[in-house]
Amino acid sequence: MxxxxxxxxxxxxxxxxxxxxxxxxxxxxxxxxxxxxxxxxxxxxxxxxxxxxxxxxxxxxxxxxxxxxxxxxxxxxxxxxxxxxxxxxxxxxxxxxxxxxxxxxxxxxxxxxxxxxxxxxxxxxxxxxxxxxxxxxxxxxxxxxxxxxxxxxxxxxxxxxxxxxxxxxxxxxxxxxxxxxxxxxxxxxxAGRHLQTRYLPVSRLLERTSRVRIVSPGTELTFSIEGQASRLCDGSHNFPGGEIFTAPLLDSVNGAITFNVPFHAYGRCFRDIRLEFCEGRVVDVTCSDTRAFLALMGKDDGASRVGEFGIGLNPAITSPIGTPAYDEKMAGSIHLALGNSYSEAGNGNVSTVHMDLVLSQLTQHGGGALYFDETLVRHNGIFTLPELQHLNEELEEGDAS
CATH class of the missing domain: 3.40.1830.10 (Thermophilic metalloprotease (M29))
Structure with missing residues (x-):
């Protein structure tokens, strides 16, 4: 798309x-x-x-x-x-x-x-x-x-x-x-520290998950988060808040993913970024400016590995803005960050770059599915598990006209 x-x-x-x-x-x-x-x-x-x-x-x-x-x-x-x-x-x-x-x-x-x-x-x-x-x-x-x-x-x-x-x-x-x-x-x-309670079911779900699978147009990607810690962005360090993130085990990322949200960095805009992974490392890249994007990835060894996996939860944001500060918080989205990993929920990857690449799975953006250990957790941006239904109500309220 x-x-x-x-x-x-x-x-x-x-x-x-x-x-x-x-x-x-x-x-x-x-x-x-x-x-x-x-x-x-x-x-x-x-x-x-x-x-x-x-x-x-x-x-x-x-x-x-x-x-x-x-x-x-x-x-x-x-x-x-x-x-x-x-x-x-x-x-x-x-x-x-x-x-x-x-x-x-x-x-x-x-x-x-x-x-x-x-x-x-x-x-x-x-x-x-x-x-x-x-x-x-x-x-x-x-x-x-x-x-x-x-x-x-x-x-x-x-x-x-x-x-x-x-x-x-x-x-x-x-x-x-x-x-x-x-x-x-x-x-x-x-945002606010009170959200720790509201999003606690998501955190607990991540902590007991071993394998993540992401399916969307142009995307079939799997990786392991077994034993990894997670962290909720509640606005205490990053505003707007509204994401929960962890990090894949370094060598576990396999498959391909196409990011449908443009990525802006270093004064450039990269669109339709498609990455193919084999045992945790990017082995193929295509996008609107492949040469420039490869130059960013070539800065060090860690730039071709994933340092973060995040889930957007903020229902006030349902459309791409053009900067990861907003887009990675967008309800119905997921994101992977190429490069440096955060110590509070990291995998040890070290890099001079941290590039948050966003995939919206909302219906209006092409849809998609998110699986934890082969259980469907979210479909077309809507959570499917009973313990997460209250997050869908917030999304509907947040996107109301």
Whole structure:
């Protein structure tokens, strides 16, 4: 099925959440809702305490940053804000060398070291802004600076990554900005530590599963997760939240999978990615730009192996947006990440890349089936087991117009 068919039609989102611009001016309504998001991030996601130092690292001038500053002060904590626009980052990378990137990295890591918490906010104005940056320098930037910073942040008990809804992201999703903002705000309904109880049946099911089988158009893939731990993304480290993930045993992945959601990375868009695996390693690749994708996979040995298997559970997200920050949480989807594995639910794979590739199994995207130990667990994005029926109700409510 052509990946273009996946781009969502313009539609209204749940009446009480639609952020239409009327009476109060639209933006005022959104500001009120955004204040609630800022409060959630400070008090529920990060659980900030008086005296803690928080680095807010933003790539754009958007209204959430000043709201976060206020909420951080309200919590008795101390905000430090660093804003560097994508255009500035681009020029820093374009003229960089290994030495300049290492200097930049040391400076950033030194500042982060003195912090108790970290918030990284991406606010894209052009999703293709890095298209004309030399690929070798872009990869070196990710290797020497971006990934070490995220690794250092993830070593702290309090850290958070989020992708702010901008015009560029809305255009990529073929949505109005109001729709994307409504989705972002509504994701708070499906985040929070209380969700551990709601999604506990999924976690328990994963932990007693040995073999996973994924079937969709162009897809017949199997692997083992026997004995592997799982982790729920509840918005405490990644917002929007709403996925549960584990990792296949390294040599157990066999078969082929076709990802029907476009993957954006390094300033490029890859569509219709098809991977064929043999004993855990990618042995064949085709996509809209196979040569560029192979270049990403060729960075190290771990880039051709799977470091993560995840299931999307967020019913506020039912259409691809164009960034894994949203798409991997999409209800009715699964994803595999080529590259580095997360230690809390990992398989030991080590890589300088982590590429989340998403397959939607919702009916409108071609459908599909997910089996655990040959038991059908989800069909066309709908859970089939009695103990998971409450998740289907949320999906129907979340996708209502």
């Amino acid at each position: 052509p990946s273009g068919d996946l781009m969502p039609e313009l539609r209204s989102i749940r009446g009480e959440m639609c952020l239409v611009r009327e009476e109060r001016g639209g933006q005022d309504m959104y500001s009120d809702e955004l204040e609630k998001v800022a409060s959630f991030l400070v008090h529920d996601s990060l659980l900030l305490q008086p005296g803690e130092r928080v680095l807010v690292d933003s790539s754009g001038d958007e209204p959430l940053t000043p709201m976060l500053v206020r909420k951080i002060y309200d919590a008795g904590a101390f905000p430090i804000v660093k804003t560097m626009t994508t255009a500035t980052i681009k020029e820093m990378i374009r003229g960089s060398s290994r030495e300049s990137l290492l200097l930049w990295s040391r400076q950033e890591l030194s500042r982060l070291k003195s912090m108790d918490a970290y918030i990284n906010m991406t606010a894209d104005r052009n999703m293709y802004e890095m298209e004309d940056v030399p690929p070798d320098r872009l990869v070196l930037y990710y290797k020497l600076l971006y990934q070490p910073i995220l690794a250092a942040a993830a070593a702290k008990p309090k850290w958070l990554l989020l992708h702010y809804p901008t015009d560029a992201l809305a255009q990529l999703a073929q949505m109005s900005l109001d729709q994307l903002q409504a989705m972002f705000v509504r994701s708070c309904d499906y």
